[in-house]
Amino acid sequence: GAVVSQHPSRVICKSGTSVKIECRSLDFQATTMFWYRQFPKQSLMLMATSNEGSKATYEQGVEKDKFLINHASLTLSTLTVTSAHPEDSSFYICSAPQGGGNTIYFGEGSWLTVV
Amino acid sequence: DAKTTQPPSMDCAEGRAANLPCNHSTISGNEYVYWYRQIHSQGPQYIIHGLKNNETNEMASLIITEDRKSSTLILPHATLRDTAVYYCIVRVDGGTSYGKLTFGQGTILTVHP
Numbered sequence: 665g666a667v668v669s670q671h672p673s674r675v676i677c678k679s680g681t682s683v684k685i686e687c688r689s690l691d692f693q694a695t696t697m698f699w700y701r702q703f704p705k706q707s708l709m710l711m712a713t714s715n716e717g718s719k720a721t722y723e724q725g726v727e728k729d730k731f732l733i734n735h736a737s738l739t740l741s742t743l744t745v746t747s748a749h750p751e752d753s754s755f756y757i758c759s760a761p762q763g764g765g766n767t768i769y770f771g772e773g774s775w776l777t778v779v
Numbered sequence: 780d781a782k783t784t785q786p787p788s789m790d791c792a793e794g795r796a797a798n799l800p801c802n803h804s805t806i807s808g809n810e811y812v813y814w815y816r817q818i819h820s821q822g823p824q825y826i827i828h829g830l831k832n833n834e835t836n837e838m839a840s841l842i843i844t845e846d847r848k849s850s851t852l853i854l855p856h857a858t859l860r861d862t863a864v865y866y867c868i869v870r871v872d873g874g875t876s877y878g879k880l881t882f883g884q885g886t887i888l889t890v891h892p
Contacts, residue, residue, distance in 0.1 A: 670822075696878050707866075708823070708882040757822050761878030766811075768878055770822035 667691060668760050670771035677778055682746045685774045687714075687758030693738035694760035699731075702755040702773075714741040714758075748778040783867045788887040791861075797854040799886050801867030804848040810871050812843060813880070814852045816863040823866065823882075826852065857890045864888075 669688045677683045687697055695716045700708040712733055713721040720733035732744040741760075745752050757773045784802040791797040803812065813828040827834055827841045829850075834841045840853040854861055866885040 668822075698879060700882075707884050708817075708880075710879065710881070713879065755820070759822075759878065759880070766828070766872050768825065768880060770824070773820065773822045775820070 667762070668758065668769040668771045670756075670758055670774050672774060673772060674775045675777070677748055677776070679749055679778055680747055682744055683748055683776060684742055684744045685756055685758075685776070687741045687743070687760070687771050689739045689760045689762075689769070692760075692762050694741075694762070695738060696761060697735065697741040698759045699733065699741075699743050700757045700759070702757060704755075708757060711743075714743075716741075745776065748776070750778045752776065753778045783869055783883050785865070785867050785883065785886045787884065788889070791854075791857045791888060791890050793859055793890055793892050794856055797857040797861065797888055797890070799852040799854075799865050799867075799888065800849065801852070802849045803867070803869045806847050806869050807871070810869045812841065812847075812850045813868040813870060814839070814841065815866045815868065815880075815882075816861075817866065817885070818860075818863040826865075857888075859890050859892065862888060862890045 667690050671686045697714040699711045701711050702708045710723050711726045714733045714735040716735040722728045735741045755773050758771045759768050761768045811828050811830050814826040815823040817823045827839050829841045843850045864885040864887050866882050
């Protein structure tokens, strides 16, 4: 079964609204989680590193005020897309390393469609 | 992390072995070779990883050349469900890159009946 779970798997929201995506590690604690974005027919692009108890680290070109990340506990990180626009429509995926970091589990992904 | 080069696509007949190559000529001595795959509309799935010895698990085998500049992922008996994008990633375990993966374009493997 899945060891990293994302919710929701699919979401449709109106342009200008905000939407939250959750990433949970099951049966293990993750002080660090990662958020990726994937557009159709493209590879995964790392957006940010979510750190429990501190601010997230964003990759170059990713707007921190638009993509809010909160690592509320050792098993939960959330990504909130604020003031969503159609160009934010994408597949969002989280990952969490277990143990020493050699084993990295990915969530099932969340499809966001902004209309 | 070292850059990798993979063919954009490959075909394989069901039941035959699928051999997916990856070049990583700038790999450092402490970098591991990881393979993940992504089936359409799903999150990536870990397959196998290795440092310099060949590795085998229930999913696949990983053959790393002696100079470590290239590797081959082998799916011994490909099935239709193995159709996916396969990513070869080279990374250092732990340290400042803890848990972070850099994905290239990968190889689209299509398994035909």
